[in-house]
Amino acid sequence: HLEQGVAxxxxxxxxxxxxxxESKDIxxxxxxxxxxxxxxxxxxxxxxxxxxxxxxxxxxxxSGVHKVLSLDVTHAPRDPNAVGQFGRGxxxxxxxxxxxxxxxxxxxxxxxxSDQIPVDRAIPDTRPEVCSQAVVHDDLPSTSVIFCFVxxxxxxxxxxxxxxxxxxxxxxxxxxxxxxxxxTKDYLKEPLDKYMSQFPKVRIVRLKERQGLIRARLAxxxxxxxxxxxxxxxxVECNVGWLEPxxxxxxxxxxxxxxxxxxxxxxxxxxxxxxxxxxxxxxKWPLVFGWNALSEDYIRKHNMTVSDPIRCPVMAGGLxxxxxxxxxxxxxxxxxxxxxxxxxxxxxxxxxMCGGEIEIIPCSRVGHIFRxxxxxxxxxxxxxxxxxxxxRVAEVWLDEYKDLFYGHGYHxxxxxxxxxxxxxxxxxxxxxxxxxxxxxxxxxxxYPELDAPLVKAEGLVFNQGLRKCLTMFKGSLxxxxxxxxxxxxxxxxxxxxxIRQGDLCIAPQPNVNSLSLVSCDGAKPELRWFHRSSKxxxxxxxxxxxxSHHTCLEAESRDDSLRLSPCDSNNSFxxxxxxxxxxx
Ligand code: LR7
Ligand code: MN
Numbered sequence: 001h002l003e004q005g006v007a008x009x010x011x012x013x014x015x016x017x018x019x020x021x022e023s024k025d026i027x028x029x030x031x032x033x034x035x036x037x038x039x040x041x042x043x044x045x046x047x048x049x050x051x052x053x054x055x056x057x058x059x060x061x062x063s064g065v066h067k068v069l070s071l072d073v074t075h076a077p078r079d080p081n082a083v084g085q086f087g088r089g090x091x092x093x094x095x096x097x098x099x100x101x102x103x104x105x106x107x108x109x110x111x112x113x114s115d116q117i118p119v120d121r122a123i124p125d126t127r128p129e130v131c132s133q134a135v136v137h138d139d140l141p142s143t144s145v146i147f148c149f150v151x152x153x154x155x156x157x158x159x160x161x162x163x164x165x166x167x168x169x170x171x172x173x174x175x176x177x178x179x180x181x182x183x184t185k186d187y188l189k190e191p192l193d194k195y196m197s198q199f200p201k202v203r204i205v206r207l208k209e210r211q212g213l214i215r216a217r218l219a220x221x222x223x224x225x226x227x228x229x230x231x232x233x234x235x236v237e238c239n240v241g242w243l244e245p246x247x248x249x250x251x252x253x254x255x256x257x258x259x260x261x262x263x264x265x266x267x268x269x270x271x272x273x274x275x276x277x278x279x280x281x282x283x284k285w286p287l288v289f290g291w292n293a294l295s296e297d298y299i300r301k302h303n304m305t306v307s308d309p310i311r312c313p314v315m316a317g318g319l320x321x322x323x324x325x326x327x328x329x330x331x332x333x334x335x336x337x338x339x340x341x342x343x344x345x346x347x348x349x350x351x352x353m354c355g356g357e358i359e360i361i362p363c364s365r366v367g368h369i370f371r372x373x374x375x376x377x378x379x380x381x382x383x384x385x386x387x388x389x390x391x392r393v394a395e396v397w398l399d400e401y402k403d404l405f406y407g408h409g410y411h412x413x414x415x416x417x418x419x420x421x422x423x424x425x426x427x428x429x430x431x432x433x434x435x436x437x438x439x440x441x442x443x444x445x446x447y448p449e450l451d452a453p454l455v456k457a458e459g460l461v462f463n464q465g466l467r468k469c470l471t472m473f474k475g476s477l478x479x480x481x482x483x484x485x486x487x488x489x490x491x492x493x494x495x496x497x498x499i500r501q502g503d504l505c506i507a508p509q510p511n512v513n514s515l516s517l518v519s520c521d522g523a524k525p526e527l528r529w530f531h532r533s534s535k536x537x538x539x540x541x542x543x544x545x546x547x548s549h550h551t552c553l554e555a556e557s558r559d560d561s562l563r564l565s566p567c568d569s570n571n572s573f574x575x576x577x578x579x580x581x582x583x584x
Contacts, residue, residue, distance in 0.1 A: 065135040068241045068363070069169045070125075075240070077122045084117035087124050087237075087272030087367075107153040107235070108371040109267035117270055119158040120166060123367065125240045126263060126274035128306040131363035132241065140247040142172050143321060144226035148179035148216035149234035150376045154187050156235040156369065158195070163238040165199060172243055174226035178204045178234075181216040210379055212339030218332055221324070229327055233318040237265060237272065237367040245363040246321040249309065254323040255356040259315050260364035272367050278304070280360060281312040282447070286408035287345050287390050289314060309359040313352070313447035317344025319366055320358075330354060331430040334392060336422045339378055342389030349397040352446045354436040387413055388421050396427040399439040404452055406522060407495025414496075414522040457531075458492035459579025460484060461499070463555040464539050465572035470562075472501050475517060479560040484579070493578060496520070497528040499542065508544040508551070508564055515553070515562045529553065531576070539575040541567055 077085055084090050090113055092100060103111040125132075145164050149157060157178075164176055178196070180188060196202040205219055221229050228250055230243070242260055249258040259281075264273040278294040294310065304310075330350055337343050351358055378385055391413045394405040406414055413419050443452055460482050461470040469482035469489045483489060491501050498520050499506040505520040505527045521527065530543040542553035544564060552567040552574045568574060 064138045066138055068132060068134050068136055068244045070132055070241050071169055072122075072125075072167050072240045075122055075125075077118065077120065079118065082118045082121065084113070084121055084270050086122045089266060089269035089271030090117075091269060106375065107156065107369075108373045108375040109153075109156075109235075109369050110270060111153050111155075113270050114153060114155045114159075117155065117159070119155060120162045121159070121237075123237055123239060123272040124274070126272075126365050127239065127241060127363050128277070130305075130307050131245070134245065134307065134363055136244045136248040137251050140172055140244060140251050141227035141323070142174040143228040143230045143243065143247060144174050144220075144224035144324075145176045145230045145232060146179065146217060146220035146224065147176065147232050147234045148181055148213050148220060149183065149188075150181040150210065150213075150216075151183045151185050151188070152234040153375075154191075157188075157192075160232065160234050160236045160238075161196070161199075161202065163236065164232070165201070167238050167240055168243045172247060173201060175224070176202045177220045177224060178202065179216045179220040180204060180206045181213065182207050182210040210339075212337070212379075214333050214337045214339075214343045215335055218335060221327065221332065224324060227324055228321050229324050230321040231319065232366065233368055235265075235369040235371075236319070239263070239365040239367065242364045242366055245361045249359060249361060250321060250323050253357075254326050255351075257315070257320055257322045257351050257356055257358045258309070258361045258364070259312070259320040259358065260366040261360055261362055262316055262319055263365055263367045265367040265369045267369055267371060274365075277306050277362065278310065280310050281314045281316050281348075281358075282450075283314050283345065284450075285452075286405045286410050287342070287393065289316060289344060307362050309361050311446075312348075312358045312360055313450075314348035315344055315358050317347075318368065326356070330356070330434070331427075334396070334427050336392060336424075336427070337389045338380070339385050340374065340382075341386035342393050345390065346393045346397070349393070349439070349442065350431075350436070353397065353439070353442050354431075354434045384419075388419060391419070391421045392424060392427070395421065395424055396431060397439060400454060401439050401443070401452055403454070403495035403522070407456075407497070411496070411522070411525070411528065415525075416523065453582030455492040455494050456583045457578035457581045458490070460489050461491050462539075462577045462579075463573065464575040464577065466555045466557060466560070468555075468560070470576075472504070472517070475504075477506070477515060477517065477562050479555060491578070493529075493531055496522045497530065498522075499529055499531075506553075506562075508547050508553075510544075510547045510551070510564065513564050515564070539577045541569075541574050542576055543567060 079085065092113060096112070100110055100112045147160060161176060164173065193204060196204060205223060207216060207219060211219065217231055228247060230246065246258045246260065249256045261275065263275050266273055276293065278299060279291045280294060281289065282292045283289050333343050334346050337346065348358055374382065387410065390405070391410070394402040398405060443450060462482060463470065463479065466479055468479040470491060471478050471480040471488050473488055480489065491499055494500055500520055503519050504517045507516050507518045507527055509516050518527070526546040528545060530545050532540040543549060544551045544553065547564065550567050551564050554563055554565040554571065555573045556563050557573060565574065
């Protein structure tokens, strides 16, 4: 789509002499190499003049293209010998182990070490080589960068902010919005206000009570003035040239939602580690996010190079840009999601199913500290919070596939008298209003690799002892000679672990040792039968777990009826087999 030729990008520079760029040919100013050590280096947490990049340059907006501006004052940093400089890992003497341990829990990473590393340290430019030569449009939209945080560590919060200030073309960075999600730490109050007051582009929004990251991000979005919203976690380091490739994708199509490659800042030695190419965001059941390398086949088939955008079924959640108006058209996040978790699934399904696309942009790279644990407390139980969020997502977006979610260990969430997932009317109406596609479409078009059979097994239910098949006739159960043509012999074994035909499910009646048919209801644990539904096991029991782990479904040879009996691994009348099994 790009026009050829490099148009002028006129940059008006202040007296500040702190830009060092690789692409000197398009930057009409002299780069300063910064070799002299800075006097202030002993106090790494204090800002220096060269960090004040706020109004460094204003570009003339013209419709043309230019090479990605590799703005990076820190390529030649103030103090090349500083701790952790250039993204190097640091091994502290073991005599400091105690200090490291003492401060670890403040952030669940090496806070003691982080505090010694300059807030504007240089990191290696890990982009694929072609990225510095790539061109982007001159008239890209501007962005508001939104960091929400609760009790973030001072040095990592500052490093996040400085990496944005230093490595974003000023004319594209409208503002940085820090949303304080009701932090408890004093240093995040006046000291933070004071520190940030040096940077005209930084605004702080304070929430009056703990909202969680979803509603905190929404509070930031509500006051944002940029054309694009860029969300980042508050312990990141944006790499050289990170912003323009993201904005370029939105410029080309406002329904694209680009994410940077998320690289790793090591939680122990704080080194900046590059990650493998061709990784995409995926999920497995029950909606568990993960990374997955594109297959050789896929790469070959699509002729992909290392710098091509990678389509992602889901995003990790923390780092992405989105056209602000588009974000609102999509109805933002489900604001009923609490604290942490699941919102990445929600926004991903919403984007794909309602006409957008999620991509990872290899030329845009941001380091993130992956922590083993959340370093803040949850207002309610962590596990319950995440489960509830995921159940909301499943109910709104997964259609008939929601059984796969519940069926992977979340059966208990169906009992709404125990778990209140809140009102979903607004979300369901939104999906209708936006005329979003269904989840089947998503699976077929966006994530065909996902294994998502609607039931675990189906077909005839053969009893090994009787050598006959289960039959439902006029509301009762019996056995007949197996016949695939008879619908009365077709059952399925579902993710709810029901033995089901139509809307009827087989229910144990422990008092009379027999079985009945009742209407299926996922919330009723008594309808669940444990059956090893594996393609490799030929026949197996149906254990009525709710009655007892040792009670099994048995065929009665005398009158072709069904009964409950103590499980016996040698009794062939307790062994059953469906025609088809879909689960490994
Ligand atoms: O109540 C809260 N209020 C907040 O403001 C809880 C958190 N937060 C802030 C927090 O300070 C941080 O800046 O929200 C941000 C994200 O929280 P993290 O860093 O504890 O989350 P995470 O990195 O462990 O988890 C990932 O999944 C989350 C699910 O809700 C969010 O989407 C995070 O943004 C997301 N992080 C990433 O995508 C980075 C890469 C991780 C991976 C894979
Ligand atoms: Mn994080």
